[in-house]
Amino acid sequence: MRVVVDLNRCQSYGQCCYAAPTVFRFHNGESLEYNYAPEDDLDEQVLRAAKACPVQAISIGIEDEAYEALEQKVQQHG
Amino acid sequence: MANRIDEVTAPRRIVIVGASLAGLRAAETLRLEGFSGQLTLIGDEPYPPYDRPPLSKQVLSGWLPVDHITLPVQVKLDARWLLGVPAKRLDMLKRQVVLADGQTADFDYLLIATGTRARPWPDADEAALEGVCSVRNRDDASKLYKLLSQKPQRVLVVGGGFIGSEVASVCRDLGLEVTLAERGPAPLGGALGTTIGSIVAREQRKYGVDLRVNTVVTALEGNGQGRLRGAQLSDGSTVEADVAVIALGALRNVEWLFKANLSADERGVVCDTYCRALDNKGDVVENIFVAGDIARWPHPLFHYEEELLAVEHWGNAIDQAETAAHNMLNPSFDYRPHTHMPNFWSSMFGASIKSVGLPTVADQVVITQASFGMRRFTAVYGRQGKVVAAVSFNAGQMLPSYQTLVEQSAPFPPDLHASDQPQTFAPQSAGFPHAGHPKYDTGAEPNMVTP
Numbered sequence: 431m432r433v434v435v436d437l438n439r440c441q442s443y444g445q446c447c448y449a450a451p452t453v454f455r456f457h458n459g460e461s462l463e464y465n466y467a468p469e470d471d472l473d474e475q476v477l478r479a480a481k482a483c484p485v486q487a488i489s490i491g492i493e494d495e496a497y498e499a500l501e502q503k504v505q506q507h508g
Numbered sequence: 509m510a511n512r513i514d515e516v517t518a519p520r521r522i523v524i525v526g527a528s529l530a531g532l533r534a535a536e537t538l539r540l541e542g543f544s545g546q547l548t549l550i551g552d553e554p555y556p557p558y559d560r561p562p563l564s565k566q567v568l569s570g571w572l573p574v575d576h577i578t579l580p581v582q583v584k585l586d587a588r589w590l591l592g593v594p595a596k597r598l599d600m601l602k603r604q605v606v607l608a609d610g611q612t613a614d615f616d617y618l619l620i621a622t623g624t625r626a627r628p629w630p631d632a633d634e635a636a637l638e639g640v641c642s643v644r645n646r647d648d649a650s651k652l653y654k655l656l657s658q659k660p661q662r663v664l665v666v667g668g669g670f671i672g673s674e675v676a677s678v679c680r681d682l683g684l685e686v687t688l689a690e691r692g693p694a695p696l697g698g699a700l701g702t703t704i705g706s707i708v709a710r711e712q713r714k715y716g717v718d719l720r721v722n723t724v725v726t727a728l729e730g731n732g733q734g735r736l737r738g739a740q741l742s743d744g745s746t747v748e749a750d751v752a753v754i755a756l757g758a759l760r761n762v763e764w765l766f767k768a769n770l771s772a773d774e775r776g777v778v779c780d781t782y783c784r785a786l787d788n789k790g791d792v793v794e795n796i797f798v799a800g801d802i803a804r805w806p807h808p809l810f811h812y813e814e815e816l817l818a819v820e821h822w823g824n825a826i827d828q829a830e831t832a833a834h835n836m837l838n839p840s841f842d843y844r845p846h847t848h849m850p851n852f853w854s855s856m857f858g859a860s861i862k863s864v865g866l867p868t869v870a871d872q873v874v875i876t877q878a879s880f881g882m883r884r885f886t887a888v889y890g891r892q893g894k895v896v897a898a899v900s901f902n903a904g905q906m907l908p909s910y911q912t913l914v915e916q917s918a919p920f921p922p923d924l925h926a927s928d929q930p931q932t933f934a935p936q937s938a939g940f941p942h943a944g945h946p947k948y949d950t951g952a953e954p955n956m957v958t959p
Contacts, residue, residue, distance in 0.1 A: 432579070432580030432581075433580060434579055434580055436823075438851045457566075457571075458858050459902045461855035465576055466579070466580070467576045467578060489580065492582060492583065492584065494581050496584075496587075497585060500555075501555075501575070
């Protein structure tokens, strides 16, 4: 799964950190940090985090094989 | 989404040059709004679109591997990706983009979103020393992450804008010694002014940064075997460092357009409020649009002395790309103007910094709310008696209400009477080097040459 957060919109409510604590966290006080590519077994947690966000700042990508192939190509060719 | 594309005039081929945040968002918007023709994205890096803000933060700290910052897609793009080769030339008559390797891409509509690159260290031999790097793209960040993992004795950061300050903060988090050289009187002075910058300076020093203001690095020195050993500073001192991070701002990727008939120079590509490019006579080019860091446009709220605005921030890249893509597909009576409210965030030295509006045009600034010994505060910026921006440190939840003051050009100083208003409510000079210039300047050199 791929995720992006609009950090202009984020108001540091921290609901995502409770829902998916290994994906989202605070650093430097109120600054949200997050993993853009959480492992598959965290999908459910991340979906819950996106729903829980009071300002709806979390966007979750769709599965797009052609797009994923771009990243795989990079990794294969180093 | 309503599909408003006219069957007759609908574009069949759209080319987007620039495969980063703006390029990706434009592509997504085109598909979401019903474009079903051939979509081509051209990018000079081999990577699919990724997010840049973590490069100077979580990637360097090691919390986020560099291949974990690829941006998601919201819709099937069904696009042709030409990655790893930069665009070299635009042929407006043939409606064709020529790539550096000779490939071509024909278009009916074109979006220019080539953004910026790091301003290189001026001496090429010194820049080539092992241990010297910038932080602008994925390869830079991978390289710097490796350098920092080798536990250097000292890191020299050249330039105290946002990137330089964020890198210095990460270095301190990693327990590394850091010297930061900033040519102005305070870090972040170019973006937030010297008055707020001096608060940042105090925090940086508290965090253990060896901060040298009013100081430039005059030379980087090698050890005779191609490795960085240290640097000479303008105050006559020397610093021993095995890593130097060049953070002198950005250059716009406009060179590929210099032979085209567009209004483009080192400051960017000029477009109108509908994101349509202007030719070199100032007339609208109907089928070429511009978005993101490279665009300069007349912003209705910040259009001082006819100056155009360029905003090199995340939120603008998205908004402008979406607006440009929407306008490409719609008849002119359905055009949307790009009236984006500039905003950005940063994270450093234990502080979450957020901004709304345009601080750089301000002549005065006042602290309106403060608590915890200035660990948490909000500052409002004014220009000729009107509110133009607000910046918060660890108080981002207050910012939306301040945004309303900016949108309304409310009187400055604002009459707020917040419960945590400081006892002395005293507007001061904002301390911008060139007050009134409506362009973010991260402390880099002014624009130098015109083509």
